[in-house]
Amino acid sequence: MQQVLVIGGGVIGLTSAWWLLEAGYRVTLLEKSPMMAAGASHSNGGQLSYKYVSPFADAGVPLKALQWLMQKDGPLRFRLEADPRQWRWLWQFLMHCRADVNRKTTERLLLLGELSRQEMARIEPIVPKEDFAWREAGKLIVYRSAGAFSKAAARAGTGEVLTAAQCVEREPALAAAQGILAGGIFNAGEAVADCHAFCQVLAARVKAHPRCDGVVQAQAQSLTVEGGVITSVMSDAGVLGADRFVLAAGIQSRELAATAGVYLPLYPIKGYSLTAPIVPGGLEVSVTDFERKVLYARIGDRLRVAAMADIVGADTGLDQQRIDGLIRQVKAMMPAAADYGNITAWAGLRPATPDSAPMIGATKIQNLFLNVGHGALGFTFACGSARVLSGLMRGVSTETLL
Template sequence: MQEAIVIGGGVIGLTSAWWLLEAGFKVTLLERDAVGMAASYRNGGQLSYRYVAPLADAGVPFKAMQWLFQENGPLRFRPEADLRQWRWLARFVANCNSADNARTTAKLLELGELSRRAMAELAPVLPLDAFDWRDAGKMVVYRSQSAFKAAVARPDADGTRQVLSGAECAVREPALAAVAPLLAGGIFNQGEAVADCYAFCAALAARLAAHPRFQGSVRADVHRIVEDGGAITGVDTSAGRFKADHYVLAAGIDSRDLAAAVGIYLPLYPLKGYSLTAPIRPGDCAPAISITDFERKVLYARIGDALRVAAMVDMVGADTTLDPKRVANLTRQVRATMPHAADYERISAWAGLRPATPDSAPIIGATGYPNLWLNVGQGPLGFTFACGSAKLLAGAVKGDAPPFKLDGLTLR
């Protein structure tokens, strides 16, 4: 029986380990911290299988320049003396066109549907209530008529969406009552869910520990991947060297440096995002539906008895410190949009790094080494794509034919 080592204990690494176990491999997991404590810890919690629009699109560079001069804008940029930042930006701008956006969107929709089905496969072994999973549906609301009309004009892939006026948005979701007069309209989709990503990670880690082929989770710093003779021969860590037949790199933004040490360039950049979490009291008007405020790029989700709000893209390198101004600005926006949704006096803030590719498509599968595999670059949709990405990854390691063409989802 072949053995695999998975590097990374976030939602991508944990799901990779699970699907490799189910594919018949013995698996060891390497993680620097407790599982799910980095980008997976307090993300937006939305499982948006149909709303997968890449960040790169026609007109985005112009919008980005406008955002940079807005006090409450969704984007912040700090130039670095790091060629990787500028190389990523150049490739991002090159992808900002309608044709590339349409191709990537089509591929991400396939991955999203696979992820939705794969999540359902876990239900017999991972009860949905263990991580506050809820079939909430998703509503994207638009403040400008032009953005709303453009969204309505896009094809409806499965004919299930509902187009709503601003007033109808507030009827469908009363938490939007305060901003209903400001909305041009909204689009609602059934089948989109919300859940607690960290609780999912903790529950899945417990299931891994009970699996008969799981070799254990090792808490250690990974120093380097060892290459010899055109193959990977081990992983050096603070707990010693570990060896296996296959090695899976699923360590978020840290994957970039680990891959570079064996000559692989991964086009990843850490997009820093913020989240706020506020407890919901009896009588609060918290949203039952998952909400995305399109122009402001703010996501709202009720997770258990708390309101989770996620927003912002800060291109400031690998910096996870909380910027008080960013937190204060986001808090003001949330209070204005949903003034009675939660107890904002007890709000807590978090920031994490989302490892993104220039075209928003993850990188899954083979490398130039026969036994080194990748599952990286899911960006802000890590939770959404985790199960589908893991299923594809395990199939690739096993040698199975993929369920759809993987062009656009592999190492370029």
């Protein structure tokens, strides 16, 4: 029975570990933090957007990015670094900002989203939905621009096209914003949930699995390559060996892969979230403000608001100006939805690829595998990605799985 070392204890690492355990591998999990899901999985937006997976790289995005940079509370911030990895990633990103590339990527992500939805349903006996505040709330994407709304309505597919008044009828928390909305698209079946709670329950199941060889709490420092294969991981806890190794450590995967001579086109996109106690009837439907790129979701008894894409390096600090700007937008959009005097703010780094598609599977090193680069959709794609990874490691092609 082969031994696999999974590096990373966020939602991607934990789901990878579980699916590999179920596939018959012995698994050890290596996580640097005392608590699982302490990074990008901790306070993300909570939306499980299986049908709305539009890649960030698309035609027109470079021009939009320039406009966003001019806005006081715009969704994008950029700081040029003396880091060739940033320059290389930005160049690759620009090369993917084409409609034909975006269309192909979207098709792949929709398949992965549907697989993820199916696999989330399959894991329910192990991680009951009530244990992580799962709700099939439906998703309402609202548009401020008549032009953007018209384009979205023309390709709405199975989504329900709503006027501004109908948006408010569907979600009364938007009443104060009705005058600035052109309309919206509602998709039933989309869900919201607490990613951090999901990870805590799944971590307990992983640890209790008969083929789990334990969780090592330590920082991975480097990969050791001998004879063209990874033989071990050097960590704060010493040398850890295995037959196969899986990188699922978010942006840290970039540095670890480099120690083995493997380049990963990842860049940390910094995002922010606010969490506040929700008032009765404060919000039911999951809402996305299309132009401002702000997500609103009710997770249990809390309102979660997530936004921003800051290209500023590996800085995880809370930028008070960004937090204040997000608070202003929330209060303008949904002034009575939550107790805004009791807000908890958070920032995290989302590991993004230039084309917004995750990297899952083998590398040039035969026993090193990847499950990284999910950007802001890690929770959405976690279960499907783990299924794909498990299949590839067992020799099942992605075409069969997707």
